[in-house]
Structures are given as structure tokens and as C-alpha cells.
Amino acid sequence: MFKQIKNWLGSVKGFVTCPNCGDSYWWKPTSIIWYSSGRGLSICTECYNNPVNLNINQIKHSLYKYHWDWKNVEAVGTALIKFKEESEHETKKNKQEKEVSTDQKNNLQH
Numbered sequence: 376m377f378k379q380i381k382n383w384l385g386s387v388k389g390f391v392t393c394p395n396c397g398d399s400y401w402w403k404p405t406s407i408i409w410y411s412s413g414r415g416l417s418i419c420t421e422c423y424n425n426p427v428n429l430n431i432n433q434i435k436h437s438l439y440k441y442h443w444d445w446k447n448v449e450a451v452g453t454a455l456i457k458f459k460e461e462s463e464h465e466t467k468k469n470k471q472e473k474e475v476s477t478d479q480k481n482n483l484q485h
């Protein structure tokens with residue numbers, strides 16, 4: 376089924392959408408980014424797994440559209456910046472580990 380049709384069906388059924396990509400939670404699994412104690416923002420798992428593609432301004436804009444309190448929106452913004460930074464750090468670390476293991480393999484072959 377086309378994404379647009381699935382999103383349309385989702386909105387008819389009253390499901391909210393991912394603030395980042397706009398896809399309906401009717402057909403997409405969701406994950407949560409915690410921005411303060413006990414308060415979390417749900418985004419779809421696909422966006423959650425690709426923090427590089429998170430558009431913070433777009434997400435904030437979506438939250439204002441949903442009539443979120445500006446204090447919470449700012450808190451989400453801060454949490455998202457941290458989330459992106461941490462994931463970039465993780466990606467770099469994983470890359471370095473991969474490079475090291477490739478070197479080790481090369482050493483074994485010589």
C-alpha cells in the first residue's frame with residue numbers, strides 16, 4: 376500500500392503522526408525520546424534509528440501545531456540535540472572499532 380494512503384487511513388482512524396516524517400502511527404512502530412522525568416516524545420522507530428535525519432525545527436513546528444506548551448517544546452529541542460550528539464558519538468565509536476578490527480585482520484593475513 377502507498378505510504379500516503381496508509382497515512383490517510385491512519386488519520387481517518389484518529390492516529391497521530393510522527394512529528395519528524397509525518398507518517399501515521401497506525402502503521403509505524405514508535406519509540407520514545409525522554410525529555411524530562413516521566414515525559415517523553417514519541418517518534419516513529421524509523422526516525423529514532425536515524426537521528427541524523429531528525430529535523431529539530433520541523434519537530435518543534437509539529438509540536439506547536441499540536442498545541443504543546445512552549446516550555447515542553449524547548450525541552451524536547453534540547454533533548455533532541457543531546458540525542459543527536461550522542462548518536463553521532465556512537466556512530467564514530469562503532470566506525471573506529473570496525474576500522475581497528477579490519478586492521479587486525481590485515482595483520483593476521485601478513
Ligand SMILES: [Zn+2]
Pocket residue numbers: 393394395396397398418419420421422423
Ligand atoms: Zn518518523
